[in-house]
Amino acid sequence: MSEFIVFDLEFTSWPGSLEQDWSAPGQLREIVQIGALRLNDDCSVVEEYEALVRPLANPRLSPYFTDLTGITQEDVDQRGRAPAEALGDFLGFCRGLPVLSYGNDMVVLGENVGWARARGDEVKNGFLSATFLNIRPWLNFIVPETADANVGRLWEVLNLPKPAAGREHSALFDCYSFTAALKHLHAMGHWLPTGFL
Template sequence: MPTFVIFDLEFTTWPGAMEQDWSAPGQLREIVQIGAVRVDEGYSVVEEYETLVRPVVNPRLSPFFTTLTGIDQRSVDRDGLAPARAVTDFLAFCRGGSVLSYGNDMLVLGENIGWARARGEEIKHSAFTPGFLNIRPWLNAVAPATTATNSGRLWQALSLPRPAPGHEHSALFDCHSIAAALRHLAGTGVTLPAGLLQISGVRGTS
């Protein structure tokens, strides 16, 4: 069955960091959580991926981040993977197909890959093999009600049922919210442009 991936990241942040584009000294966008869903051509979820990641430069999460995401220090210390391991596992989940995000999460992923490699850590899959695509400009254009909405609130902007347990700023929930928006739009006849997706088959688990 042909499929593609929708992913979302939660990464270290502090009050005002987004407005300042993480330009303050020491404020890096280190990944703390990766969420992804594999969806079929009808945008139904057929597989999930989720992991916590231990940041290296700023291993202590800011209270602002924890309040925003609900991710606490104990959970990251206990369950978080090393960045290189987490990114390797995620890229394996992508299986060389198209990978969609609502925003430029692929840039943050690239930053984290660069930092890991600079530390001498091995990333076993190439981030350039899958076709990463930011669908936010397209989605906002075809559904103007979503223009000022983050990924975790897309379902609300489109007056849809809650797509999954959880809350916004949880990476996996945000993926379900994106998938629900795409599924809804497809039901109204609005689908991603033909040829945009590099579809992969569901065989093996890499």
């Protein structure tokens, strides 16, 4: 039985940062939360992964980010892990498996690994032991009404039951929304791009 990972990231943001592609001075896409699910080939959850990460360039979360995600400064201060530690642990969770995102989260992951290594921090595990793929274009092609939906709203757009407790823009909830969409598409006879799994 094959297994694969779906993952989602929440990263530092400010009003207008998405529209400006984080181009304002000092606005880096520093990961604050990682969520992931290891799934088997029928999209049943085998294992969960979740971590809070302490941003270093912008250690104070913006009110915009907190309103969007529900993650508070206290959450990060008390439970946040050092970036290199959290990134290495997550890459270890992915080791040897296909890893799917709904969007280019692997780019943000790569940025954060690069910054950690530039600081001289060791990031255990690497990208080469997993295969990352953004399947948003495929999913949007199969179900065009999802084109404007973020990952945390896929379940709503597809008129599916709420997949888990929580809310959109919480990385683990977004993974459950993503999984619900994949399971729905599988039931409709659509499966992931040939050769990926």
